Structure formats: C-alpha cells, structure tokens
Amino acid sequence: MKSELASNRAKERALEAYLLSSAKLGNERAMAQLVRLLSPVMMRHATRLTGDTEQAKDMVQAAWADIFRSLDTVKNPEAIRAFALQIVTRKVAAVIRAKQKERSLKTALTDEHQDVGQPLGEIAADAYSVRKAINQLSKDHQAILALFYLEDMTTSEVAAALNIPVGTVKTRLMHARSNLRAILEGSNHGKN
Known part of the structure; x- marks a missing residue:
C-alpha cells in the first residue's frame, strides 16, 4: 500500500510538473487544471493556519494571483506544490501579523463547547482526543x-512550503510529536 501511495504521489508530481511547464508557455487550460489540482491542498493548508474557511478562501485566491505572476521563477517544476503552499503560508503570515494586535489566537475546533448528541465509539473518541490535542499545539506544530502526515509531504517539501530550513522542519516535527504525546498521555492519566 505504501508503494502504491508513493507511485500515486510520483504520478501527481509528474502531472503537476507537466501542467506547470504548459502554464509557463501560456496554456490557459493547463493553468485551470493546475488550479483545480492544487487548490484543495492549498485550501486545507490555509484553513489549518487561519482556522477560518472564508479567510482561507481569500488567501488561496490571493496566492493564485501571486503564483501566476511568478510562474517563471519556479526552477523545479515538480516543486510547484511546495511553491504554492509557500505562497499561501506567506499570505496567511501577513494577515496574522496585520491582525495580531486586534485578535487573540483561537483553536481551529471548539469541540469542548459543542454537544455531541450521541455516544462516540471508541475509534471516534480516540480521533476526537487526537484532534483536541493537536489543537492545543502551536500553529507551527499543527502546520x-x-x-507531513496529512498531505504526505517530505521534510524538504514541508521546508519549501513553510519557507524554513529542512533542519527546522525535522526539529519542529520532533517537538510536535513529543508535545502531542505529552498532551495525550496527560489526558489518559486523567481517565485512569
């Protein structure tokens, strides 16, 4: 299954590279296909960073304008996904910096204030605990x-997407895992 995933990811990268090359030559259909292919990934990333779907839509739209203006600067066509996510990250960072004084950071999910309505199964309860624990992490660690795990990106792709060194990605990944483990173990101690 892992080799099938790797094969699918390689095919996606090849398609993205082809579409980027065609878009650089002015092929509007290739541009439109590139938007359809990458927008969902960009949207998930922007939503995770902002915690707001509407704001994320604005960030993705603004990112596409920047991406199309700077297509020629993408040296490695297979890196278009990381390049697009890097643009989204910069857009979100700019908005957060601009609004930092007027808004307090809040978690993406406010599950503790919602009524579930029906008993959760064991798997759903575990997923809920993990989601809740992830939301307690810093935005950097969440991203x-x-x-790395949800978008199945390599550490070098994550580094490009977040515009940070690979070593920083590895360090943050290690700390994020450690912090997540500590949060989950702390919540499990309370149950026993």
Whole structure:
C-alpha cells in the first residue's frame, strides 16, 4: 500500500510538473487544471493556519494571483506544490501579523463547547482526543504535522512550503510529536 501511495504521489508530481511547464508557455487550460489540482491542498493548508474557511478562501485566491505572476521563477517544476503552499503560508503570515494586535489566537475546533448528541465509539473518541490535542499545539506544530502526515509531504517539501530550513522542519516535527504525546498521555492519566 505504501508503494502504491508513493507511485500515486510520483504520478501527481509528474502531472503537476507537466501542467506547470504548459502554464509557463501560456496554456490557459493547463493553468485551470493546475488550479483545480492544487487548490484543495492549498485550501486545507490555509484553513489549518487561519482556522477560518472564508479567510482561507481569500488567501488561496490571493496566492493564485501571486503564483501566476511568478510562474517563471519556479526552477523545479515538480516543486510547484511546495511553491504554492509557500505562497499561501506567506499570505496567511501577513494577515496574522496585520491582525495580531486586534485578535487573540483561537483553536481551529471548539469541540469542548459543542454537544455531541450521541455516544462516540471508541475509534471516534480516540480521533476526537487526537484532534483536541493537536489543537492545543502551536500553529507551527499543527502546520508541520498536517503537511507531513496529512498531505504526505517530505521534510524538504514541508521546508519549501513553510519557507524554513529542512533542519527546522525535522526539529519542529520532533517537538510536535513529543508535545502531542505529552498532551495525550496527560489526558489518559486523567481517565485512569
């Protein structure tokens, strides 16, 4: 299954590279396909960083304008996904810096204030605990975990997407795992 995932990811990278090369030549259909292919990934990333779907849509739209203006600067066509995520990261960072004084950071999910309505199964309860624990991590750690595990990106792709060194990605990933483990073990001690 892991080799199938790797094969699918290699095919995606090849398609992205082809579409980027075609878009650089002015092919509007290739541009439109690139938008359809990468927008969901960009949207998930922006939503994780902002915690706000509407704001994330604005960030992705603004990112596409920047991406199309700077297509020629992408040296490695297979890196278009990381390049796009890097642009989104910069857009979100700019908005957060601008609004930092007027808004307090809040978690992406406020599950503790919602009524579940029906008993959760054991797997759903575990998923809920993990989601809740992840939301207690810093935005940097949330982004690192999401890109590495949910988007199946390599550490070098995560580094490019977040515009940080690979060593920093590895360090943050290690700390994010450690912090997540500590949070989950702390919540499990309370149950026993």
